[in-house]
Amino acid sequence: MFGESVADLIAWAVEEVRRDLPRPVAHLGRRVVADRYELSPQGRLSPTGQVLRSWLGVLSRTDNTTAARGGRADGVELALSEAAVFRTQTDVNPVIARRGDAALRARLQQHSPVPPEQAVLAYSLAGLGRDGRIVVDVAVAHRAAVETARHLARERAARWQVVADRSQGAPLVFADSKAGEKRSLWRNVVLRSLIIAAAALVCLSAVSHRFEREADHIVAQRDRLLEEVRHLRLQRAAQDDIEPALLFARSHTGLPDLLDGLADVMAHPDMPAAVARIDLQSPDTVRILPTESGLGSLSIALDVSPTEESGS
Known part of the structure; x- marks a missing residue:
């Protein structure tokens, strides 16, 4: 539980930072991670594009249906049709949001037109509303439709998600192949990217500190050499002053x-x-x-x- 909380907190913090990144930077190093399909009410799958992930963990979606038909990706993202999903947006008290997933789902279930035992609910925090309340996007689907989509997705790939598309933001996830896995902090893409970036900064700091020490040593050595040069110049000036007297003294008999x-x-x-x-x-x-x-x-x-x- 603690690991999940830390991962969620870090993921949220990094997501806030990534939000303001220029698009070319956020999408740097994109690669295909899943093919996208839409499940029609008749149970047919239609390719709609692909899901890509950048080096910074930013997900983006394309409408390249030709590539999706090839099925070359390792994962599948299967979206339910609009007719199969009930959508709404509501706000909740921050206290409920802090109580965890179970408490928040119980509160959001009040907006579902489907009985709880027959419904699958997905949600995403959309931001702050009036009076400090939390705005939440909610999607509800029949459990039978989600189970059908889950079965079809499992036949196509080992990694899959059943989602409800949104006009803005990432899809709302009804089911995920990784839901039953033990969550690992290192497997979190955002956290892994953050750790790698931190390690790189530590290495750069160590190299920079080493160069600073070498630069200080070179400066100290230069100061010593300049001091020796000044001392030699003083000796030469003194020698030039007494040289005539020495020559005169050497020219006479002792x-x-x-x-x-x-x-x-x-x-x-x-x-x-x-x-x-x-x-x-x-x-x-x-x-x-x-x-x-x-x-x-x-x-x-x-x-x-x-x-x-x-x-x-």
Whole structure:
């Protein structure tokens, strides 16, 4: 009972959603599920078309009598003639509608011109009426006519329905080959379509989440690379600033070598007795000014080479 209630509720909700779908979308993937026949008062069957079901479970009917005569469909939909069906439309209190099928049928039976033991009643909720009451389409047929139609339909296919056509909406069902079967939620076309759609959405959500994680990882990696590039640019700018000073420093003799060179100069044969000043002329030459004014300056080459740092 709970499964049937859930299936009915979901079927109603999806039907409300499907009602506003564009016709091409609602009829996408249509396939033939049943051939349609009409049972005349004389008991003859006349092909009237076919029943098609889309991927979304939307049923539609055609008047292709040629295809129906071929009998290639797996099911049969057999409609009673207009003369064999009593029709009416009434409204009921919502409380009765919520009590279930048995209570609603007992209430609708009051409108039947046929005694209850001889009648078969079919109904469909048509919408809301005045003061919140529920509008119901009702069809009543003699049980003998329904039994005859049931027998003829069973001879043609394993799946069949005995119905009363309506000008608008799906036919009202008097008898169905699936009536005695245990109802399965998964066998409900609407629910199955809903579950498949939900599973597809879950898969798409998982894939989308994975792409988002990968995108976040790529963005973080890009930020790290940009930070490294900025750091390298700062290092290069600092190197450009100190490079001239390093080159200048490398072009001169180191202090220890210079002192050793001066010691050798002091022992040079041309070295004057008294020195007033010593100037470094180049990385490897010194100019010596003697104290005596009569003597000129003397340039002596140092036996040293400019300092060079390894790795430069």
